[in-house]
Amino acid sequence: ILIIMAIDYGDVRTGVAVCDKMEMLASPVCIIEQRNQEILIDKICELAGQYKAEQIVVGLPKNMDSSEGERAQKCKNFADSLSEKSGIETVLRDERLSTVVAHNILNATNTRGKKRKAVVDQVAAVMILQDYIDFRKNQR
Numbered sequence: 001i002l003i004i005m006a007i008d009y010g011d012v013r014t015g016v017a018v019c020d021k022m023e024m025l026a027s028p029v030c031i032i033e034q035r036n037q038e039i040l041i042d043k044i045c046e047l048a049g050q051y052k053a054e055q056i057v058v059g060l061p062k063n064m065d066s067s068e069g070e071r072a073q074k075c076k077n078f079a080d081s082l083s084e085k086s087g088i089e090t091v092l093r094d095e096r097l098s099t100v101v102a103h104n105i106l107n108a109t110n111t112r113g114k115k116r117k118a119v120v121d122q123v124a125a126v127m128i129l130q131d132y133i134d135f136r137k138n139q140r
Contacts, residue, residue, distance in 0.1 A: 005029075005053035006129030007044065008098065008121045009078050014040060015121030017129045018051045023136065026129035028122040037078065045086045056088050059095030059128040093135075098127040 001023050008015035016029040029047060034040040048056065058079040061071045076092065083090035102123035106116050 002054040003052050004055045004057055004129060004132065005048055005051060006125045006132065007056060007058045008125040008128060009058060009075050010121055011035065013121045015125035016044065016047060017122065017125035018053065019129055019133055023133045026126045026133060028126050031118060031122050037081065041082050041085050044082060048086055048088055053088060056082060056086065056090045057093045057128060057132045058090060059098060059124065060092040062094050062096050064096065093128055093132045095128050098124040101127050
């Protein structure tokens, strides 16, 4: 059982979530607004240390037909750099519907405008992490 951190990587905003030691609950941590990948990775490494993350899961945006486009390749490269810099095992998780689900949740809670923009990536990171935690439970 691990403390897992999830990343919803974006060009401008990156959502971060973490789970508890029992892998029961995924919780939002923050949004990092950073275009420079080096600085972003440093900030995530800092957070990983703070939260004692033992594994990092990065959302992999596949196309609906399961193929991988340019965005997926960017995420793979990002995950490799993050793993190298942090020394923490980094895995990729299909995130096809995480942002759609995040938007649906924000619709249900009537979150609009600037507030919505500020939290959608965080909610997406929580969705990626919860999906991964559930996957791990089913593997045991």
